[in-house]
Amino acid sequence: MAIGYLANLFMRFRIQTIYFLFAVSILIFPSVLYAAQLGEAVNFKITPSYDSRGRSETTAFLKKISASAYFYVERDFWDSLEQSAKNDFESKLDVLAQDFDQNIYPSITALFGSEWKPGIDNDERATILLASLHKNAGGYFDSGNEFSKQQNPDSNEREMLYLNASFLTQSRTKVFLAHEFQHLISFFQKDKRLNKEDDIWLNEVRSEYAPYFLNLEPVYHGSNIESRARQFLNNSSDSLTEWRDALDDYGSVGMLTYYLGDRFGPPFFSEIMKSDKAGIESVSDALKRVGSSETFSDVFADWLAANYLNDSSLESGRYSYKNSNFANIRVSPNFSLLVSSLPVTLNFSTKDWTPRWYEFVGTGQGILKLEFNSPDPSADFRAPYIINEVSGQKTVKFLDLKTSSEGQTVLLYLSDFGPKIRSVIVSPFSRRKTADFTDNDPSSAFSLTASIVADLPAQAGMPAIQEPVQEIKESIQEKSAQIVQLPAVQFPNLPDGSLIRAKGDYKVYVITGKHKRHILNPQIFGMYGHFKWAEIIELSQEEAALYKESALVRAGGDSKVYELNADGTKHWLNISAESFSLSGRTWNSVFIINSQERDFYLTGADVRY
Numbered sequence: 001m002a003i004g005y006l007a008n009l010f011m012r013f014r015i016q017t018i019y020f021l022f023a024v025s026i027l028i029f030p031s032v033l034y035a036a037q038l039g040e041a042v043n044f045k046i047t048p049s050y051d052s053r054g055r056s057e058t059t060a061f062l063k064k065i066s067a068s069a070y071f072y073v074e075r076d077f078w079d080s081l082e083q084s085a086k087n088d089f090e091s092k093l094d095v096l097a098q099d100f101d102q103n104i105y106p107s108i109t110a111l112f113g114s115e116w117k118p119g120i121d122n123d124e125r126a127t128i129l130l131a132s133l134h135k136n137a138g139g140y141f142d143s144g145n146e147f148s149k150q151q152n153p154d155s156n157e158r159e160m161l162y163l164n165a166s167f168l169t170q171s172r173t174k175v176f177l178a179h180e181f182q183h184l185i186s187f188f189q190k191d192k193r194l195n196k197e198d199d200i201w202l203n204e205v206r207s208e209y210a211p212y213f214l215n216l217e218p219v220y221h222g223s224n225i226e227s228r229a230r231q232f233l234n235n236s237s238d239s240l241t242e243w244r245d246a247l248d249d250y251g252s253v254g255m256l257t258y259y260l261g262d263r264f265g266p267p268f269f270s271e272i273m274k275s276d277k278a279g280i281e282s283v284s285d286a287l288k289r290v291g292s293s294e295t296f297s298d299v300f301a302d303w304l305a306a307n308y309l310n311d312s313s314l315e316s317g318r319y320s321y322k323n324s325n326f327a328n329i330r331v332s333p334n335f336s337l338l339v340s341s342l343p344v345t346l347n348f349s350t351k352d353w354t355p356r357w358y359e360f361v362g363t364g365q366g367i368l369k370l371e372f373n374s375p376d377p378s379a380d381f382r383a384p385y386i387i388n389e390v391s392g393q394k395t396v397k398f399l400d401l402k403t404s405s406e407g408q409t410v411l412l413y414l415s416d417f418g419p420k421i422r423s424v425i426v427s428p429f430s431r432r433k434t435a436d437f438t439d440n441d442p443s444s445a446f447s448l449t450a451s452i453v454a455d456l457p458a459q460a461g462m463p464a465i466q467e468p469v470q471e472i473k474e475s476i477q478e479k480s481a482q483i484v485q486l487p488a489v490q491f492p493n494l495p496d497g498s499l500i501r502a503k504g505d506y507k508v509y510v511i512t513g514k515h516k517r518h519i520l521n522p523q524i525f526g527m528y529g530h531f532k533w534a535e536i537i538e539l540s541q542e543e544a545a546l547y548k549e550s551a552l553v554r555a556g557g558d559s560k561v562y563e564l565n566a567d568g569t570k571h572w573l574n575i576s577a578e579s580f581s582l583s584g585r586t587w588n589s590v591f592i593i594n595s596q597e598r599d600f601y602l603t604g605a606d607v608r609y
Contacts, residue, residue, distance in 0.1 A: 036070055038062050044072070044129055045154045046162065050140050052132040056154075060129055063090075066097040067125075068105045074131040077165045092168050093130075096177065100128075104178050108185065108210050111266055112273045115181075116188040119159045120146050126184065127158040128177070130165035136247075138176035138224075139163040141183035143191070159184055175211040175224050182207040189273050196278040199437045200243040201253055208250075208257040209269050220325040228254030229329060234602065236307065236331045239351035240300075241280075241437040252355070255329075259303050262322035264290060279435030297431055301384045304355050304427040305396045307331045308386060314394060332568070333359035333425060336521035337506050338533075339368060339417070343451035344506050349443040352430045358448060359425050361522045362418035363533040366452035370412040372399055372428060374446040381408050381446060383428040390422050399426070408446075413456055423522070491546050492539060499536045502544035508536055509547070510591070516547035517591045520568065527596045550589040555598040561590055562598070569604035 041061045048054045061078070064071035071093060081089060109115075118124055133139070145156045161180040167173050186203050190196045208228070217223035231251030238248040240256060260268065264287070271286035283296040294302075305319045310330050312320040321329055336359040337344060350356060360370065374381055383399040401408045414421055430444040494500070496512045499519075508525070509516035519525050551564045552573075561580075562570040573580065580587075 036062055036065065038065060041075065042072065044131075045145075045156050046129075046131060047140065047142060050133050050137050050162070052134050058131055060131065064093055064097050065125075067101045069097070069100055069126045069128050071097060072127065072129045074129070074165060077130070077132045088169055092173075096168065096173060099174050100177060103214060104174065104181060107214055108178060108181055111210075111213060111270050112182060112185045112206065113189045115159050115184045116146065116192060117159075119188075120148065120155075121158045123158075126181075127156070127160040128163060129160065130163050130168060132166065133162065133164040135166075137164055138167060138172065139180045141180045141187075143187050146187055146192075172217070172224050175216050178211040178214060178216060179207040182210040186273070190278070194276050196276065196282075198282070199241065199279045199435060200245075201241045201249070201437065202272070202279060202283070204243075204250070204253045205257050205260075206269060206273065208254050209261050212258060212261055213266055213269070225254070225258070225325065228258075229326065233329070233331065237334055237354055237356050239441070240353040240355070241433070242351050242439065242441045243437060244439045255307070255326075256300075256303055258323060258326065259306060259321055260299070263318075264292070279437075281434060296434075297382060300353065300429065300431075301382060301398070301427070304357070304429065305384060305386060307355065308333075308357055308425055308427075309394060309396075311394065315396070319396065331355075331357060332523065333357040333521065335359065336361060336523075337450060338363050338501075338508060338522070339450045339452055340364075340506065341366070341452045342504055343369075343449055345447055345449040347445070347447045349445045350428070350430055351441050351443055352433050352437070354429060355427070356429065357425050357427050359423055359522070360450050361423045362421060362452075363536075364452065365416075365418045366454060367456060368412070368414040368417035368421070368424065369449075369451050369453045370414070370424065370426070371409070371449040372401065372412075372426070372446065373407065373409045373449070374444060375407045376444050377405055377407055378432065379408050379430065379444050379446070380432045381428050381430055381444070383410075383426060385412075385427065386425040387414070387421055388423045388425070390420055399428075413453075415456070417452065490543075492543050494537065497530075499531060500539050500544060500547070501536050502541050503538055504541065505544070509544075509549075511547055512591055513588055514546070514548060515550040515589045515591070516544075517550055517553070520564075520566070524597055524600065527594060527600070548589070550591065552585065552590045553593045553598070554590055555595045556592055558595070558598070562601075563607055564601060565604065568601055570598070570601035571604045571607045574606035574608050 039061055041059055043057060043059050046055060046058055048056050051058070058074050058076065060072040060074045062070055063073045073093075078086070115126060121127075140162050142160070142162070144152045144154060145158050145160045147155050148157060149155050161177070161184060163173060163176055163180070167176070183203060186198065186206060190198050211217065212225065217225055220226055228251055231247055232255045235248045235251060238252045240252045243249055268286055268290045271289040272282050275282040275285045275289075277285050280296045287294055287296070287299065302318050306321060307329065308331055309319045310321060310326070312322070314320070321327070334356050335346065337346070339360050339362060346358070360368065362368065372381075372383055381401060383401060385397055385399060387395045387397065399410045399412060401410045414424065426448065428446060432444060433441065492500075494511060498511050499508055500511060500516065501508050508519045510519060511517075525531050552561055553564060553570075554561045561573045563573060564570055
């Protein structure tokens with residue numbers, strides 16, 4: 001596989017846990033120890049979903065014996081190689097075996113403890129099978145091999161890992177080996193020794209940390225670490241704990257791992273493994289053992305803020321990634337709302353421990369009234385929020401949620417919203433479950449209602465208004481007087497490039513001819529220096545509806561026309577001019593944008609019809 005293509009892959013790894021039920025008790029004896037011989041052929045059971053051809057069994061021969069492992073190579077794969085490729089493979093296998101013996105094995109066992117030794121096979125060495133796995137699989141671990149054939153007929157009865165033979169000549173194979181080796185250790189240290197079965201996401205956290213701890217990828221470009229960062233930015237709101245064995249799962253887990261690793265160091269991960277607890281409880285236990293007063297919920301909230309701010313100058317670096325390779329990691333809000341005097345309620349649902357960021361932007365002058373509400377009596381939300389001031393100062397706080405038999409709710413008032421406070425980012429997350437997560441966990445509903453008000457409620461403990469109420473009212477009236485009101489029955493006679501918003505709606509559009517284009521968020525709004533919040537024209541609902549909405553754009557100097565989606569992706573219309581017209585699209589509905597906005601959107605699949 002070409003290196004360039006491999007660099008863009010986001011590798012999956014596999015932990016496969018198998019449960020066995022018996023009607024009668026079975027007495028299990030360890031396998032008889034024998035001396036393995038180089039060149040010997042062995043039939044191995046493999047997992048069809050990870051095999052390149054969907055097989056359940058393959059034959060491999062023993063190619064290398066190191067101090068810590070047996071390295072078997074699949075016969076069919078080996079026979080498919082040219083002689084020069086075989087020579088290269090053997091050379092790289094020697095290097096991998098040396099890395100395992102001298103670095104990976106001693107370092108990872110010192111951090112996490114050892115695998116089961118001598119184990120089910122009564123052998124001190126682990127078995128590593130290099131086989132033909134499908135192109136997105138770097139390797140996997142199957143705990144079923146840790147049981148006898150009497151318990152599991154598909155067991156290989158070995159302490160065993162699988163690696164993709166096709167990737168041996170690539171530098172990331174040692175990353176996959178360290179990752180899977182942690183899974184092998186975890187089976188013994190957690191499942192067998194402590195009788196604690198960890199949730200998959202947390203087992204993956206430790207495996208992601210293993211190669212990161214060893215610094216196996218000192219060059220960031222093309223690394224597995226870069227792949228994790230890219231995947232996280234592509235979908236930064238994937239539940240951390242719900243595990244579907246999908247690519248997005250590894251993005252969230254990977255970035256949290258790097259944040260935790262640089263903040264708390266190796267002893268923290270070692271204590272997670274040693275803890276006699278499982279899941280999130282074991283993380284909080286480990287934090288306590290390394291001298292931190294924080295819980296996992298606290299650290300998760302810090303991580304949410306770090307992904308938006310990533311500013312090492314705040315709170316001694318608490319809200320940042322310390323790895324310089326992540327200096328430009330900053331998520332965009334899931335949703336941005338330009339707040340007005342008209343209350344707008346946004347309804348959402350979220351899985352447990354899902355990162356989300358909702359932005360509320362001030363456009364004038366007044367007091368922000370923000371209400372959080374979850375009607376679920378069993379809900380357990382926490383809601384950090386970030387205040388972005390015009391001066392550049394940023395502050396992280398928490399909504400003081402009140403819990404009752406009717407759910408959770410809170411009202412927040414912030415004065416100087418607009419003149420002093422540019423925006424507020426709210427990151428509510430559900431923490432109903434702390435263990436026993438599945439691949440399809442339930443969601444929790446909540447809503448956020450925002451508006452600009454002139455007065456604070458007459459309630460004890462409320463902060464004082466920083467400007468007299470009358471001045472605020474006069475300011476609002478003055479701004480309102482600037483809004484252009486047009487007859488509802490007449491098509492608005494507005495010049496191209498005007499900014500409009502329908503009365504009662506938060507969406508801002510730019511118009512060209514008889515078409516309008518939605519400005520998705522304030523970040524895009526800020527890409528055009530001539531756009532001014534004060535110049536947004538408010539139309540009636542009927543007037544705004546006269547403009548036909550278009551999502552077609554092209555950058556100046558670029559002939560490619562894209563269709564924009566609400567999820568922040570752009571899709572090239574890879575069709576002929578004739579097909580464009582026959583599809584019902586019109587050229588006068590194509591908006592010209594700048595290259596900065598074009599490059600802001602992620603590239604999705606081409607449109608071919």
